[in-house]
Structure formats: C-alpha cells, structure tokens
Amino acid sequence: MKFRLCHLLLLFTFSASLHAVFGLNNEGVALLSLLRRWTSVPYSLRSGWNTSDSTPCNWVGIECDSKNNVVSFNLSSYAISGQLGPEIGHLRELEIIDLSSNDFSGNLPEALGNCSALKCLDLSCNRFTGQIPDNFKHLQFLSALVLNNNSLEGEIPESLFQIPGLQVVLLHFNYFNGSIPSNVCDMGEVELLWLSGNRLSGTIPESIGNCSKLQALLLFDNNLVGVLPESLNNLKNLIYLDLQNNSLTGSIPLNFRNCKDLKLLSLSYNNFSGEIPPELGNCKSLESLLLHTNQLEGRIPAELGLPEQLSRLNLSKNRLSGKIPPELGKCRSLEILNLWKNQLEGRIPDELGMLSNLRYLKLSSNNLSGEIPYIIL
Numbered sequence: 353m354k355f356r357l358c359h360l361l362l363l364f365t366f367s368a369s370l371h372a373v374f375g376l377n378n379e380g381v382a383l384l385s386l387l388r389r390w391t392s393v394p395y396s397l398r399s400g401w402n403t404s405d406s407t408p409c410n411w412v413g414i415e416c417d418s419k420n421n422v423v424s425f426n427l428s429s430y431a432i433s434g435q436l437g438p439e440i441g442h443l444r445e446l447e448i449i450d451l452s453s454n455d456f457s458g459n460l461p462e463a464l465g466n467c468s469a470l471k472c473l474d475l476s477c478n479r480f481t482g483q484i485p486d487n488f489k490h491l492q493f494l495s496a497l498v499l500n501n502n503s504l505e506g507e508i509p510e511s512l513f514q515i516p517g518l519q520v521v522l523l524h525f526n527y528f529n530g531s532i533p534s535n536v537c538d539m540g541e542v543e544l545l546w547l548s549g550n551r552l553s554g555t556i557p558e559s560i561g562n563c564s565k566l567q568a569l570l571l572f573d574n575n576l577v578g579v580l581p582e583s584l585n586n587l588k589n590l591i592y593l594d595l596q597n598n599s600l601t602g603s604i605p606l607n608f609r610n611c612k613d614l615k616l617l618s619l620s621y622n623n624f625s626g627e628i629p630p631e632l633g634n635c636k637s638l639e640s641l642l643l644h645t646n647q648l649e650g651r652i653p654a655e656l657g658l659p660e661q662l663s664r665l666n667l668s669k670n671r672l673s674g675k676i677p678p679e680l681g682k683c684r685s686l687e688i689l690n691l692w693k694n695q696l697e698g699r700i701p702d703e704l705g706m707l708s709n710l711r712y713l714k715l716s717s718n719n720l721s722g723e724i725p726y727i728i729l
C-alpha cells in the first residue's frame with residue numbers, strides 16, 4: 353500500500369513537471385528551438401513568443417488552423433539574423449513560410465522537405481548559401497518557390513519540376529550554374545520563371561514551348577548560348593520575355609502570331625543577327641521593345657508603328673540601314689526612341705514631331721542627312 357501511494361505521488365509529480373515543461377505543444381517547442389538559433393531578434397518577437405502559452409497560435413508571425421496546427425509562418429522583414437534550423441521540419445502542416453527580407457544565412461535545411469503541406473516557400477532577400485536540397489521534391493503541394501536574392505549555388509535540381517502544381521519559380525540573383533533543366537515544363541503549370549542574374553549556361557531548351565501557361569520568362573544576365581527555340585512561338589500567354597545580356601545568336605525566329613499579351617521583349621546585349629521581324633507589329637500590347645547591342649541588320653519595319661502602347665523603342669548599336677520609317681510617328685505613347693549607332697540614312701521624318709510624349713531621342717552615329725524637322729526642335 354505504501355509503495356503504491358509513493359508510486360502515485362511520483363506519477364503525479366512527474367506529470368505536473370511534464371505540464372510545466374511541456375505545457376507548450378510540440379509545434380511551439382519547435383518554434384522556440386528555431387528562435388534559439390537566431391542571434392538578432394526584434395523585441396516584439398522575443399517577448400511575444402511566450403513559453404507559458406499552450407499553443408503558439410497567438411504568437412507574432414504565426415497562424416493556425418482550427419485544430420491549432422501552425423499553417424502559416426510569416427516573419428517577413430523582421431530583421432532576424434541567424435540560421436534556419438532543422439526544427440522547421442516538425443511543423444508538418446505548414447502551408448506558408450515567408451521569411452523573406454531578413455538576414456538569414458547558412459544552408460537551406462533539408463528538413464524543409466518534411467513540411468509536406470507547403471504551398472508557398474519564400475526565403476528571398478537573405479544570405480542563404482549552398483544548394484537547393486534534392487528533397488524539396490517532396491513538397492508535392494508547392495506552388496510558389498521564391499528563393500531570389502540569396503547566395504545559393506549549384507545546379508537547379510530537375511526534381512523541382514516534377515512537382516505537379518509548381519507555378520511560380522523565382523530563383524533570380526543567386527549563383528546557380530549549369531543548364532536550365534529541360535524538364536522545366538513537364539508539369540505545364542509554370543507561369544513565372546525568373547532565373548536572371550545567375551551563371552546559367554547552355555541553351556534555352558526547346559521544351560520551353562510546353563510551358564503553355566507561362567506569362568513571364570526572365571533569363572537576363574546569364575551565360576546562355578545558342579539560338580532561340582522556335583517553340584517560343586507556342587507561348588500564347590507570354591507577357592514578359594527578357595533574355596537580355598546573354599550570348600544568344602542566330603536570327604529572331606519568332607512569328608509573333610500569338611503575342612497579343614506581350615508587353616516586354618528584350619533581347620539586348622546578345623549576338624542576334626538577321627532582320628527585325630515585321631510581325632512584331634502584331635503584338636498589340638507591346639510597351640517595350642529593346643533590341644540594342646546586337647548584330648541586327650536590314651530596315652526598321654514600318655509595322656513597328658502599330659503597337660499603340662509602345663513607349664520604349666531601343667534599337668541602338670546594331671547595323672540597321674535604310675530610312676527611319678515615318679510610321680514610327682504613329683506610336684503616340686513613345687517616350688524613348690533610341691536608334692543610336694546604326695547605319696540609318698536619309699532625312700528624319702517630320703512625323704516624329706507627332707510624338708508628344710517623347711522625352712528621350714537619340715539618333716546620333718548614323719548617316720542621317722537633310723534638315724532636322726522644325727517640329728522636333
């Protein structure tokens with residue numbers, strides 16, 4: 353009898369201490385373990401993450417579902433520095449992680465791959481280093497992967513593009529190398545592919561034309577080579593195509609039949625040759641056409657006068673010849689017209705005087721002649 357009482361007492365004290373230490377649920381404990389790795393944390397967070405709570409559901413940056421599972425972890429712009437620990441993997445119901453615009457460093461924890469309900473992972477604008485862990489492929493519900501503006505390196509894992517609903521892929525301004533994975537469009541859901549400012553080499557894969565929902569393809573400031581895949585013609589929903597500052601060659605093999613939403617086309621700082629396709633005039637939404645610093649030749653097509661929203665036209669530093677087409681005077685939205693350093697000849701058309709929004713005009717280093725139209729002066 354005495355033994356049993358003791359035993360009960362022991363049990364009681366044990367469970368009481370359990371309550372004191374583990375009053376906070378596992379997810380709260382995991383969050384506190386994450387916090388301990390941070391060297392700089394704002395006061396609102398340090399004081400607001402209260403160990404006496406039973407759940408972290410009222411903590412700064414945390415949202416839970418009705419069962420008190422943490423579903424959103426958002427500490428964007430909290431000036432936190434330190435590492436992101438593997439304890440993040442204990443938050444199994446997380447759908448949103450937004451730790452963007454802090455000062456996190458170190459590797460991306462492999463344990464992120466355990467947050468299998470994740471839909472949005474935004475770690476942009478930090479100082480993360482190392483590679484994207486291969487087990488990110490386990491994030492089968494991921495729709496947005498936002499890792500831009502870090503110091504990540506290595507190749508972009510092909511396995512990412514086996515995630516069925518991946519729509520937004522922002523990996524720009526890192527140190528990724530290797531090629532653009534050729535399976536990038538296998539799932540066909542990618543809408544925004546922003547890989548600019550890395551060290552990507554190789555060609556733009558022909559399979560890019562399978563990304564039928566693609567709205568933005570931003571690959572500028574890389575080391576891409578080769579010709580443009582003709583399959584780009586299939587991308588009916590494209591709004592932004594920016595391939596500036598690579599080493600792309602060949603002609604511009606696009607028929608511009610499916611370009612009704614295209615607002616930006618930038619192929620500048622490459623080695624494109626051949627003529628400017630007159631079909632660009634079909635792109636009714638075109639706002640910026642930037643083809644400068646290439647080897648383009650032939651005439652400026654009169655059809656460039658057709659897109660009514662065109663506000664930036666830069667064809668400088670090419671080998672364009674012939675006259676400036678008077679039709680350019682129809683681009684009433686034109687603010688910037690730069691035809692510098694070509695081999696254009698003849699008189700500046702009076703029609704350019706109709707460009708009432710023009711605030712930058714550069715025609716020098718050509719072979720223009722005749723009087724400068726009074727209306728421009």
Ligand SMILES: *[C@@H]1O[C@H](CO)[C@@H](O)[C@H](O)[C@H]1NC(C)=O
Nearest residue numbers: 398399400401402403404405
């Ligand atoms: C933490 O919660 C306990 C109990 O609810 C409360 O007494 C205490 O003041 C809280 N601490 C902070 C820093 O808010």
Ligand SMILES: *[C@@H]1O[C@H](CO)[C@@H](O)[C@H](O)[C@H]1NC(C)=O
Nearest residue numbers: 426427428448449450472474
């Ligand atoms: C995180 O919070 C910030 C500020 O409240 C908000 O602007 C941002 O959209 C949130 N992130 C996500 C992914 O919901």
Ligand SMILES: *[C@@H]1O[C@H](CO)[C@@H](O)[C@H](O)[C@H]1NC(C)=O
Nearest residue numbers: 438439440441442463465466
């Ligand atoms: C992640 O899952 C793996 C396999 O299920 C497991 O071994 C590992 O401990 C988990 N890590 C975390 C931090 O939960």
Ligand SMILES: *[C@@H]1O[C@H](CO)[C@@H](O)[C@H](O)[C@H]1NC(C)=O
Nearest residue numbers: 505506507528529530531553
């Ligand atoms: C990419 O960079 C890594 C180092 O981050 C290097 O080991 C690898 O060889 C590079 N791969 C290519 C294709 O350049």
Ligand SMILES: *[C@@H]1O[C@H](CO)[C@@H](O)[C@H](O)[C@H]1NC(C)=O
Nearest residue numbers: 537538558559560561562583
């Ligand atoms: C993807 O594109 C390639 C090359 O353009 C083509 O051969 C392939 O059949 C396409 N795959 C799908 C699934 O559409």
Ligand SMILES: *[C@@H]1O[C@H](CO)[C@@H](O)[C@H](O)[C@H]1NC(C)=O
Nearest residue numbers: 549550572573574575597621
């Ligand atoms: C081209 O990209 C490189 C980095 O890839 C950058 O250093 C350089 O300034 C860029 N050049 C132009 C003209 O934008």
Ligand SMILES: *[C@@H]1O[C@H](CO)[C@@H](O)[C@H](O)[C@H]1NC(C)=O
Nearest residue numbers: 598599600601621622623647
């Ligand atoms: C472009 O081609 C010319 C010769 O055709 C070559 O000299 C130059 O290096 C090339 N530039 C780039 C950026 O590839």
Ligand SMILES: *[C@@H]1O[C@H](CO)[C@@H](O)[C@H](O)[C@H]1NC(C)=O
Nearest residue numbers: 695696697698718719720721
């Ligand atoms: C410039 O035009 C004149 C005739 O207007 C022609 O004689 C000359 O060869 C041209 N120069 C160049 C570099 O095309």
